[in-house]
Amino acid sequence: SGEVRVSAPGKVILHGEHSVVYGKRAVALGLDLRTHLTVSAAADSVSLCLPDVDISKTWSLEELRALWKQMGGAQAPDAAPLADAQAALLRSQLPTGAGLGSSAAYAVCLSGALLTSQGRLDPGEGRANLEKVCRWAFRSEQIIHGTPSGIDNSICTYGGAVNFKGGASTPVEVPPLQVLLVNTKVPRSTKALISGVRERRERHPSAIDPILDSLDALAERGIQALHDLASATRDQDRAAAHETIAELIEINQGLLCALGVSHPSLDRLVALAQANGLRAKLTGAGGGGFGIVVEGLAGKEDVAKCCLDLETHGYQVWRTRLGAPGF
Numbered sequence: 548s549g550e551v552r553v554s555a556p557g558k559v560i561l562h563g564e565h566s567v568v569y570g571k572r573a574v575a576l577g578l579d580l581r582t583h584l585t586v587s588a589a590a591d592s593v594s595l596c597l598p599d600v601d602i603s604k605t606w607s608l609e610e611l612r613a614l615w616k617q618m619g620g621a622q623a624p625d626a627a628p629l630a631d632a633q634a635a636l637l638r639s640q641l642p643t644g645a646g647l648g649s650s651a652a653y654a655v656c657l658s659g660a661l662l663t664s665q666g667r668l669d670p671g672e673g674r675a676n677l678e679k680v681c682r683w684a685f686r687s688e689q690i691i692h693g694t695p696s697g698i699d700n701s702i703c704t705y706g707g708a709v710n711f712k713g714g715a716s717t718p719v720e721v722p723p724l725q726v727l728l729v730n731t732k733v734p735r736s737t738k739a740l741i742s743g744v745r746e747r748r749e750r751h752p753s754a755i756d757p758i759l760d761s762l763d764a765l766a767e768r769g770i771q772a773l774h775d776l777a778s779a780t781r782d783q784d785r786a787a788a789h790e791t792i793a794e795l796i797e798i799n800q801g802l803l804c805a806l807g808v809s810h811p812s813l814d815r816l817v818a819l820a821q822a823n824g825l826r827a828k829l830t831g832a833g834g835g836g837f838g839i840v841v842e843g844l845a846g847k848e849d850v851a852k853c854c855l856d857l858e859t860h861g862y863q864v865w866r867t868r869l870g871a872p873g874f
């Protein structure tokens with residue numbers, strides 16, 4: 548009854564994009580750009596309003612049931628949540644199709660709001676409820692994307708930082724991690740980039756498989772470094788953890804280049820960051836989209852200079868702290 552308001556964060560993959568598709572470890576963090584959804588009861592239809600991307604659509608309940616059947620909804624683990632007449636209004640701070648988890652944040656909001664409005668989440672069952680939301684959001688991502696690894700819906704559900712492997716996610720301690728989020732403004736297709744990696748691997752399995760193993764090891768080292776940073780009490784330990792994180796970022800970007808998923812706009816971004824003494828990598832599928840620059844212990848002025856350099860070269864830059872809360 549009444550209105551349900553929910554929100555979910557976007558995401559940044561720190562390590563493990565692409566290799567996660569092959570069952571390797573990945574680590575992702577919540578982004579403080581969020582998607583907000585309000586769901587309210589309607590008369591006899593389902594309406595969806597997404598003003599930020601200029602979409603507004605209404606379906607009759609009959610149309611929806613037919614659609615649900617078509618999507619194989621009957622085989623889903625729970626009954627269809629889309630059974631009642633509802634109106635949904637979605638507002639998002641996340642740019643779409645850029646690797647920041649806009650579709651997953653939407654899927655998490657929609658699943659969570661519908662499960663809430665239909666009384667399917669149990670009071671006091673925090674983690675179990677989130678698991679339910681995450682499972683439904685994954686289903687939605689499968690419909691939208693085909694064969695997603697599941698990392699996006701996991702981080703957008705749980706927030707903070709997650710260690711993701713083989714479809715299972717566990718929370719990771721989040722230290723204050725300040726980054727520059729950099730938009731190359733170059734559009735790309737996640738699907739095409741994933742196919743590109745698959746084809747390169749088919750041509751050269753003995754060369755590519757060790758890269759995927761390396762990316763797995765990097766994610767594991769990255770999680771250790773986040774832990775070291777979170778638990779550091781002395782300045783020298785904090786500095787050492789920041790240095791490790793920066794070096795892992797640099798290695799990761801090199802390996803993603805070797806997989807063929809970088810782009811001249813991303814290579815330039817990395818070089819500009821490097822010229823300012825900072826390390827950067829692409830985040831998400833690559834081929835354009837977004838990159839992150841880790842600030843580490845760089846001074847305010849150096850960071851400001853790096854931002855200015857990037858903006859002068861046509862990039863859009865946000866300063867942000869990773870590890871935003873989940874659904």
Ligand code: PMV
Pocket residue numbers: 563564565566567568645646647648694695696697698699737741830831832833836
């Ligand atoms: O769609 P993006 O840019 O967030 O890419 C997701 C990361 C991949 O590992 C390339 C795909 C996946 O499903 O994990």
